[in-house]
C-alpha cells in the first residue's frame with residue numbers, strides 16, 4: 755500500500771499568489787513552487803518566532819516532519835533569491851479548517867464556514883471569486 759502523506763494544517767493561506775524579482779531581464783523565468791505548508795513553516799518559525807515543537811503542534815505533524823518541511827522551504831526561498839526565480843505558492847498537502855477564497859477583482863482574501871454557501875466577495879460583491887482550497 756502506498757504511504758499517504760498526512761495533511762498539514764495551515765491556519766491561513768499566503769496573502770499572495772507569488773513573488774517576482776525585479777531588476778533582472780528574463781521573460782521566461784522559471785518559477786519555484788512553494789507549498790502552503792512550507793509557507794506556514796517559515797511563518798511560524800521565522801515570523802512568529804516559535805520553536806519547532808510549538809510549530810509542529812500547530813500544524814498537527816511531528817517535529818522531524820516539521821523540520822523537513824521548514825528546511826525545504828528555506829532552500830526554495832534561498833534558491834529563488836540567488837537564481838532570481840519567481841516564487842509561486844501552491845496548495846501542496848495543506849488542510850485548512852475553513853474554505854478560503856480570493857476575489858479576482860479586488861484581490862481580497864476571505865473565508866466562509868463550510869456550512870455556509872456564498873458566491874460573492876464580501877468586500878466588493880463580485881462573483882469572480884476563486885477557491886484557495888483544493
Ligand SMILES: [Zn+2]
Pocket residue numbers: 857858859860861862875876877878879880
Ligand atoms: Zn472583491
